[in-house]
Amino acid sequence: xxxxxxxxxxxxxxxxxxxxxxxxxxxxxxxxxxxxxxxxxxxxxxxxxxxxxxxxxxxxxxxxxxxxxxxxxxxxxxxxxxxxxxxxxxxxxxxxxxxxxxxxxxxxxxxxxx
Amino acid sequence: xxxxxxxxxxxxxxxxxxxxxxxxxxxxxxxxxxxxxxxxxxxxxxxxxxxxxxxxxxxxxxxxxxxxxxxxxxxxxxxxxxxxxxxxxxxxxxxxxxxxxxxxxxxx
Numbered sequence: 001x002x003x004x005x006x007x008x009x010x011x012x013x014x015x016x017x018x019x020x021x022x023x024x025x026x027x028x029x030x031x032x033x034x035x036x037x038x039x040x041x042x043x044x045x046x047x048x049x050x051x052x053x054x055x056x057x058x059x060x061x062x063x064x065x066x067x068x069x070x071x072x073x074x075x076x077x078x079x080x081x082x083x084x085x086x087x088x089x090x091x092x093x094x095x096x097x098x099x100x101x102x103x104x105x106x107x108x109x110x111x112x113x114x
Numbered sequence: 115x116x117x118x119x120x121x122x123x124x125x126x127x128x129x130x131x132x133x134x135x136x137x138x139x140x141x142x143x144x145x146x147x148x149x150x151x152x153x154x155x156x157x158x159x160x161x162x163x164x165x166x167x168x169x170x171x172x173x174x175x176x177x178x179x180x181x182x183x184x185x186x187x188x189x190x191x192x193x194x195x196x197x198x199x200x201x202x203x204x205x206x207x208x209x210x211x212x213x214x215x216x217x218x219x220x221x222x
Contacts, residue, residue: 044151044202045158046211058209080201094158098206101170102149102161 003023003095008108011085015112019080021095021105024079029053031099035080037091038107044106047093049079063089085112116141116142116205118214126220133190135217139201147206148178150188155201155215162201163188195221 007019021033035047048069050078057069068081078095092107117140127133135150144164151159161170163179166186176191189196198221203214 013159021214034211036211036213041215043200044204044213046213049208049210056209060210096211102204102206104161106158106160 001097001099003087003097003103003105005095005108006106008093010109010111010113012114013086013112015085016081016083017110019082019086019093019108019110021080023076023078023095023097026097026099028076031097033069033071033078034051034098035069035078036094036096036104037089037110038094039088039091042091045091048080061095082110085110087112116143116201116212118205118212120201120203120217121216122217124170124218124220126222127193128143128222129193129195131193133183133193133197133219135188135201135203136218137181137188139184139186139205142208143207145182147185148179148181149175149184149204149206151204152197153202155175159202162171177211190219193219193221197221 002024004022011017032051034049051070054071066084071078090112094107095102095105119138121136136212150163153159167179173218175207178189198219200216205212
């Protein structure tokens with residue numbers, strides 16, 4: 001299983017960013033995909049999960065209404081559209097999948113600052 | 115929503131000693147969905163245990179996970195200098211994850 005995140009960077013408060021996670025070495029459409037984040041010096045925080053078909057999505061209260069998770073099963077990719085970004089959204093964002101074991105990408109850093 | 119509490123917050127032990135880390139849940143859930151991680155500064159969390167008691171690939175047998183219901187334990191039988199870091203427990207399910215706040219293990 002391999003997961004490769006991209007799309008992080010520096011964005012101003014109120015701005016938007018779209019993260020991508022390209023997956024390989026497993027049957028992508030069979031598995032839920034999840035985003036987890038970690039703010040500098042802080043613990044791990046679940047952000048959002050999408051089912052394998054994409055028909056159901058789940059969000060942490062801290063991002064509900066601002067972030068949208070989606071997936072393209074033809075491209076083995078999951079996305080996280082982040083709008084109305086705040087300073088407290090600054091974190092490393094990880095893509096995670098449970099294929100019996102839990103697999104993590106290497107993360108992509110999002111910095112929200114003026 | 116399941117809330118996970120970890121204790122102690124910090125553990126300072128010498129190499130060769132036994133470490134016992136606790137993870138308690140606010141409500142019972144299947145042990146099939148409990149994981150433990152080790153994280154060192156600047157690194158991605160490293161999966162140690164999944165399904166409460168199954169070691170991940172390449173994890174030494176000094177790491178043992180146990181427990182069920184609301185009480186779970188990670189035991190490191192004989193601490194090695196490289197075992198320092200923060201340890202997190204995690205509940206994972208089809209609709210999301212929950213993480214504990216972590217236990218920091220310092221090696222004296």
